[in-house]
Amino acid sequence: MDELDLLKKDWNKPSERNKLSAKDIYPMLQKKSSSIVKTLFYISIAELAFWIVINFIPYFASEGYKAKLDSVYTNEYVFGTITTISYGIILLFIYLLYKAYRAISVTDSIKNLMRSIIKTRKIIKYYVLYNLVVAGVSLLIGFYYAFTHDPELTDKFAHFTTKQVVVTSMIVVVFTVVFILILWLFYRLIYGLLLKRLNKNYRELKKLEI
Numbered sequence: 001m002d003e004l005d006l007l008k009k010d011w012n013k014p015s016e017r018n019k020l021s022a023k024d025i026y027p028m029l030q031k032k033s034s035s036i037v038k039t040l041f042y043i044s045i046a047e048l049a050f051w052i053v054i055n056f057i058p059y060f061a062s063e064g065y066k067a068k069l070d071s072v073y074t075n076e077y078v079f080g081t082i083t084t085i086s087y088g089i090i091l092l093f094i095y096l097l098y099k100a101y102r103a104i105s106v107t108d109s110i111k112n113l114m115r116s117i118i119k120t121r122k123i124i125k126y127y128v129l130y131n132l133v134v135a136g137v138s139l140l141i142g143f144y145y146a147f148t149h150d151p152e153l154t155d156k157f158a159h160f161t162t163k164q165v166v167v168t169s170m171i172v173v174v175f176t177v178v179f180i181l182i183l184w185l186f187y188r189l190i191y192g193l194l195l196k197r198l199n200k201n202y203r204e205l206k207k208l209e210i
Contacts, residue, residue, distance in 0.1 A: 037101040128187045
């Protein structure tokens with residue numbers, strides 16, 4: 001049981017109710033909310049580092065593997081644009097989270113703290129939605145280039161019957177959906193737990209406002 005829970009427990013005692021006020025509980029909620037957003041900020045930085053490492057792995061792979069990637073993904077403009085936009089969005093997300101953290105840390109009213117929490121929830125929601133969309137589009141583009149530019153796959157695909165083309169397309173779509181679902185579960189696990197705690201703080205602030 002943390003300090004805030006102990007304070008709320010005392011609040012429920014008739015003998016303590018007159019001693020405690022919103023001014024006593026508010027700093028606890030502000031501190032907890034600030035800590036949660038700070039954790040989200042650090043997670044976003046870790047995620048940026050993770051994607052940078054993933055994108056640089058091919059450069060440390062074998063020469064044969066790099067040559068095959070270069071032969072398949074010939075349109076550097078498309079993949080360069082997707083990568084640049086993705087990094088830009090992550091950096092923007094980190095910046096917005098930092099602003100949210102600063103706003104929560106210095107706010108001096110319940111109403112402003114509630115607004116900051118709502119804003120933080122929206123930032124997370126849109127960021128996760130964007131990443132899911134980009135992941136799906138990137139996978140589909142990747143499959144397209146693999147089937148149309150990889151000599152081995154292109155040769156096999158050229159001899160497919162209509163039924164085989166349909167089945168292959170369905171497998172690609174199912175794989176993409178499953179990957180997006182796994183990514184969504186990952187975000188729900190990482191960000192969802194922290195947002196749940198942030199929502200709990202929001203409900204407590206709402207009670208104080210009343």
